[in-house]
């Protein structure tokens with residue numbers, strides 16, 4: 001199965017859209033940038049999320065206090081997108097939090113990490129794409145991110161066979177999440193499973 005994470009959710013309308021489409025993961029950005037949420041903004045969005053969808057908090061070199069505050073919102077998985085050290089990964093895991101370690105840029109190999117999942121991304125919500133034909137395989141489950149859209153998701157899955165596809169800007173129109181694109185992306189990720197298993 002190809003699971004999917006829709007990232008950068010900011011409005012109740014975005015939650016309504018993901019609850020209808022049912023991706024496996026929903027991302028809430030506590031890092032800086034145009035998707036930034038405070039814990040108080042994120043809390044009601046996460047509370048309204050369907051229970052089967054796992055809420056992920058996205059951080060990029062946030063302080064320990066910011067991460068601690070965000071952990072009160074209901075996020076179950078932490079995505080570290082900056083230069084965070086392995087100590088933080090282990091400290092979060094010791095508190096029962098699963099960790100996605102994101103590596104940004106075209107990788108030639110995967111750095112060693114104790115994280116539960118590895119994400120490979122071309123940017124940070126930038127819409128830039130990796131070369132999908134030069135992706136090394138981590139020992140952990142792989143999230144593939146970066147410039148994935150409804151038009152290229154099938155190609156990304158066929159080239160990389162990631163465990164999870166991660167999309168932010170490719171699920172937007174004019175900077176806002178688009179329910180039609182979210183539906184198309186989730187359907188494509190889940191459809192790929194049927195195509196592969198019938199082969």
Ligand SMILES: O=C(O)c1ccccc1N[C@@H]1O[C@H](COP(=O)(O)O)[C@@H](O)[C@H]1O
Nearest residue numbers: 007031035124125127146147167168169
């Ligand atoms: O989305 C952001 O604003 C962001 C900020 C800081 C770190 C990571 C961020 N986003 C992550 O980037 C991927 C890919 O985005 P895109 O599909 O290329 O637009 C996104 O899913 C987030 O995990």
